[in-house]
Amino acid sequence: MPKVLDKHMPQFNDIVIFLKTLCYSRMTEMLLQSLAEPSVQFEELPEQVEVRVGEKAKLQCSFTSSLPVASCWIHNKQKVVNDSRIQVESSNQSTTLLIAEAHPNDAGSYTVVVRDRRGSAQHSIVLSVIDRPQPPASCPVISQLSSTSLVLSWSGPCYDGGSVVTGYVVEVKRVGPGKAEDWSELTGRCRSTSYRVRSGLEPQGEYHFRVRAYNTVGVSEPSQESDTIRMDTAGGEVEEPQSYVDITINTTNKVTDHYNVLEKLGVGKFGQVFRLTHKETGRVCAGKFYKARGSRDKAAARKEIELMNHLxxxxxxxxxxxxxxxxEIVMVMEYIAGGELFERIVDDNxxxxxxxxxxxxxxILEGIQYMHQQSIVHLDLKPENIVCVNSTGTxxxxxxxxxASSLDPNTPLKVMHGTPEFVAPEVIGFEPVGLATDMWSIGVICYILLSGESPFQGNSDDETLALVTAAKWERRLSCEKALAHPWMAAFVSADPRTTKSLSKEKMKKFLAKQKWKKTGKALLALKRMAHLSSKSDGSESPTSPGEDQTLTPETEHALKSLEEQLQSEPRFSQALKDITQPQGTxxxxxxxxxxxxxxxxxxLHGEEPVEESSxxxxxxxxxxxxxxxxxDVQESDSGVYTCKATNSLGEALCSCKLKVGP
Known part of the structure; x- marks a missing residue:
């Protein structure tokens, strides 16, 4: 907006005289009026309005101006127009947006824009439309601990109704011949997604369990019922025997020919993971959908699939x-329901x-020992990649x-990937890796498991890598020697219930920091919110990856707008630095x-592109x-190195000088 003249400026009188000599009265009056009176201004500025589903929502703003004012409301980047449910009432002093029987998809930011002849102003109000939650996303998973007690675990709702879930109601029903009973409440004040049932269950009794979520609005419908559970007197955890098959990649069918694709479980650099159910057997699996945007991506995906036949x-x-x-390439995996190990450990139950x-x-050692016997290294061992089989056992x-990669004794393997806190020094130095590289990561995991602290974590990745390379160690055990270590042997037969509990506070802080570092991108977050919104208003469930998803025009417009806002030409936020190094480093x-x-x-090295090699x-x-x-740099590697970054909006260059001395 142009800067308004200040009537206290020294040249103000000169301007008035100048205008009088040109067109005198009308122009001078308009100038004096604009200097004396401010543009339109808001008086009342509500920041947020919260209503329950079905209630009337009223959003109102007042403003002042000595001139006629026009106003409008914008929601999801579109002007709000009157219809049978939404009405806009405006005057020269205020504007009101009325929504009869608010729906969940009415929630969001509403911007009121007001304008007079001298200028404009705008203000946004967030409307929250809250409802009771959807049911928990999964039926309770049950771990039998004794003849009269067990632990239930489940997944929270896909949509919390716009108000945080504050607890769960756990219900039980006795089943079996002659034992049919109504549902009864075990607890109405469970604060987490796990609950230990300590009483009320009879030996050899058969039961079904289900769960409801609740928030400030009300209680959800029940989750799906658990399978029939028969209380057993047998104790201890028994690992189910497994049968193994070698996998041949199916190039004839699509994964959707055999599986239903359900909710997203996670996102990684490789792509996305979805929960699957087999259309014939109903078996629950996990589908790893690779990005596979080029031949290199596809080759990496096929390599992992082929490697799995040796594991x-x-x-x-x-x-x-x-x-x-x-x-796309999809790998169907076992569905592991217990979640990440460290997340389970910090649970209060x-x-x-x-x-x-x-x-x-x-x-962990037993699994990696088997890999090492096949001359395969994992190379990405970290807490996120250790998961629990169920939500209660160990x-x-x-x-x-x-x-992961196979080792060839005749061809040294060098890698440049890994998580800074868990990566071994040889990876940082781009030196050959081996079986001992995994052992370093296992040692870091063990340290965090016992202390709750990460031994090499710095304030930045560079500081973390420096701490790793500065570390001194005596040796690295093999898996076989680690399993036979006296510390391991001393606790093989120990009863965890008779041992003092370890503190979880430091581990909670460690996990909180890890979550902060892994915060997702804004566009992915908005797409996730759009998906949740479509589920909350009763639209169809999501399609499988790679297929078009049906979104409302408003959602498509919001996503497109955000996409445009994110676009920017390349730039270097951290530039290259000149460096001098001796030969052979x-x-x-x-x-x-x-x-x-x-x-x-x-x-580029000089004017020539740098080609990847060993x-x-x-x-x-x-x-x-x-x-x-x-x-292994030599004097011939000296010169100017340039990094060139290019996208559809432009390009950027960044250079440095490398000097290799004798």
């Missing part, structure tokens, strides 16, 4: 099938002791073999690139970190 062990998640089509920690470490499995040239769409990256490796992460690693 038939009860402590390693199993591949059950694979599909390869033109647009779970006891964390030194013997249980030994049990976890024993299983059985675990190792997952995510996307970075490893050099890492690091920069950070921002831009959307994601820029394509090209490295001594030249390029790594470009999704977060924008871009690294060129030069190993």
């Amino acid at each position: 038939h062990h009860p402590k390693l998640v199993q591949c059950l099938g694979a599909y390869d089509s033109r647009s 779970f006891e964390h002791t030194e013997p249980t920690s030994v049990r976890y470490m024993q299983q 059985l675990i499995k190792i997952i995510d073999f996307g970075l 490893t050099v890492r040239l690091i920069c950070h690139i921002q831009g959307y769409p994601d820029p394509e990256v090209l490295w 001594s030249r490796q390029i790594d470009y992460q999704d977060d924008g970190n871009c690294t060129l690693v030069l190993s």
Whole structure:
């Protein structure tokens, strides 16, 4: 908006005289009026309005102006128009938006824009339309602990009704011949998604369980019923025997020919994971949908699938099938219901002791020992990749073999990937990796498991990597020697219930920091909210990845608008730095690139493109970190290195000088 003249400025009188000489009265009056009176201004500015589903929503703003005022409301980037349910009433002093019988999809930000002849103003109000939650997303999963008690675990609702879920109601029903009973309440004040039933269950009795969620509005419909559970007097955890099959990639069918694709379970650099159910058997599985945008991505996906045929062990998640089509590759996996190990440990209903920690470490070592016997290294061992078989016991499995690789004694393997806190020093130095590389990561996991603290975590990735490379150690045990270590043997037969519990507070802080570091991108978050909104208004369930999803015009417009706002030409937020290094060392040239769409990256040495080889490796992460690693550098490697980033909006260049001395 143009800057308004200040009548106290020294030249003000000169301007008035000048205007009088040109057109005198009308122009001068208009100028004086604009200087004396401010533009339209708001008086009452509500920030948020909350109503329950079905109630009337009233959004109102008052404003002042000495001139006629026009106003409108905008929701989801579109002007609000009157219809049978929504009415806008405006005057020269206020505007009101009335929504009769508010729906969940009425929620969101409403912007009122007002204008007079001298200027405009706008203000946004957030409307929250709250409802009782949807039912819990899964039926209760049951772990039998004794003849009269058990633990129930379940997943929270897909949509909380717009108001946070504050608790759960757990219900039970006796079943069996001559025992049919109505549902009765076990508890109405469960605060987590797990509950231990300590009384009211009879030995050999048969029961069904279900759960309801509630918030400030009310109680949800019940979840699906659990399978029939018969109380058993047998104690201890028994690992189910498994049968293994070698997988051949199916290039004839699509995964949707055999499986129903349900809710999304997670997102990673590789792509997305969805829950699946087999159309004939009803078996619940997990589907790993790879991005597979090019031949390189497809080759990496096929490599992981083929590697899974060598990993038939009860402590390693199993591949059950694979599909390869033109647009995507899907690997069907075992569905592991217990969640990440560390997340389970910090649950208030779970006891964390030194013997249980030994049990976890024993299983991790057993799984990795089998991999190492096949000359396969995992190379991405971290807490997120250790998951629980169920929500109550101590059985675990190792997952995510996307970075795993077979070792060839005749060809040293060097890698440039991993999580800074868990990566071994040889990875940072771009030196050959081996079986001991996994053992380093296992040691870090064990340290966090017992202390709750990460031994090498710094305030930044660079500081973390520096702490790792500065570490001193005596040796690294093999899996066999680690399993036979006296510390492990001392707790093999110990009873966790007779051992003092370990503190969980530090581990909770560790997990909170990890979650903060993994915060998703705005566009993905908005798409997730759009998906939840479509579910809450009764529209169809999501289609499988790769297929078009039906969204309302408003949602499509909002997504398109956000996409446009995110777009920017490439720029370097961290520039390359000149470096001098002696011959024979490893050099890492690091920069950070921002831009959307994601820029394509090209490295140049002088005027020539840098081609990847055993001594030249390029790594470009999704977060924008871009690294060129030069190993065993010589004087001929000296010169100017340039990183060129290009997208549809432009390009950016960043250079540095490398000097290699004798």
